[in-house]
Amino acid sequence: MRKLVYYVAVTLDGFIAAEDGTFDGFVFEGDHMAGINAVYPDTVPTQFREAVGLQDAPNPNFDTVLMGRNTYQVPGGLASPYAHLRQFVVSSSVTDTPPDVEVINSDVTGRVAALKQEDGLDIWLCGGGKLAADLLPQIDKLLLKIHPVVFGRGIPLFDGKADITKFRRTDAQLFESGVSFLTYEREND
Template identity: 85%
Template sequence: MRKLVYYVAVTLDGFIAAEDGTYDGFIFEGDHMAGINAHYPETLPTQFREPFGLTDAPNQHFDTVLMGRHTYQVPGGLASPYAHLRQFVVSTQVTGTPSDVEVISSDAIGRVRSLKAEDGLDVWLCGGGKLAAELLPEIDRLLLKIHPVVFGRGIPLFDGKADIRKFQRTDARLFESGVSFMTYDRV
């Protein structure tokens, strides 16, 4: 069975974006970028794969991506940001998406359960915080890129009411850039 993996950048104080949805405070240069791109090339938006020499890089961990409305409609975003993956947007407000982006407008947990039951690579939840809180019962793994920055306020990692879930750290990678890459599996 496939896993639902919440793979996201986060600040030291637990935010995945600033209040306005931007993420300019994150570190986009340094040894962590090469390390992460080599291990998770499919998490780069399609438009950035060629400049990073990853145009033909196979998907190693994910073949499906889930996004909340704000993650999908990030300022300056693309209509099909991950064309190399099967794309889903969970929203009751998004309309007019390209044919390769499916909108899930109800029963997100049921749809995630059906995706997890399919054959294939894992399902990547790339944001946002509200969707992560809603899907927490189905999240099997957290992959957190922890940046050495504090936003003070913004969009939290889990934005909303969620029941307590325990996770166990199963891997840790530290980079000279100050970014740490932590893996937690649901207990």
Template identity: 90%
Template sequence: MRKLVYYVAVTLDGFIAAEDGSFDGFIFEGDHMTGINAEYPDTLPTQFREALGLQDAPNRNFDTVLMGRHTYQVPGGLPSPYAHLRQFVVSTKVTDTPDDVEVIRSDVAGRVAALKEEDGLDIWLCGGGKLAAELLPLIDKMLIKIHPVVFGRGIPLFDGKADITKFQRTNAQLFESGVSFMTYERP
């Protein structure tokens, strides 16, 4: 069975984006970028993979990405941001997507559970916080990039009602940039 993996950057105070959905406070340079991108190149947008000469690199961890509407429609975003992956957007409002982006409009948990049953690499839950809260019972693993910044307000890691759910830390990497990369899995 494939795992649903919530892979996301977060601030010290638990936000995955500013109130307007931007990521301006996150650190995009430093040793963490080299280290994490080497391990998870499939999480780079397709245009960045091409710029880095990775367009033909096989996906190592994920073959599917799941995004909420705000994650998909991030300002300056692309209509097919992860063309090297099977792309799903969860939304009742998104109507115009390219052929390689499928919209899930209802029974999100049922659809994700069915995706987990398929053969293949893991499923990357890219965001956002509302979708993560809704899918928490299905999340098997979390890869959290903790940035040494405080936003004070914004979009929380889990935005909505979520039951207490325990995870076990299985790995921790600390980088000179100040970013910590933590891996948590269900016990």
């Protein structure tokens, strides 16, 4: 069975974006970029893959990406940001997407459960604090790029009511840029 993996950048105080949905305070240069991109090239937006030398890189981890509306409609965003993956946007208001971006507007948990049953690589939950809170019971793994910045307020990593869920750290990488890359797996109940 495929795993649902919440892979996201986060501040020291637990925010994935500022209140307006921007993430300008994150560190976009440094040794962490090459180090993480080498292992997770599938998470680099399609239009930037060539610029960072990943245009021919295979997708070793993910073949599907799941985004909340705000993640998909980030200011300056692309209509098909991850064309090298199967793309889903969870929204009741987004209707105008290209053919390679499918909108899920009802029974999100059922649809994600069905996606997990399909053959293929893992499913990347790209963002959306509210979506992550709703899908927490189905999240199998967390990949957190913790940036050395405090926003003070913004969109939390999990934005909403969620039951206590335990994960165990399975890997940690520290970079000179100050970014920490932590991997957590869901503990067996």
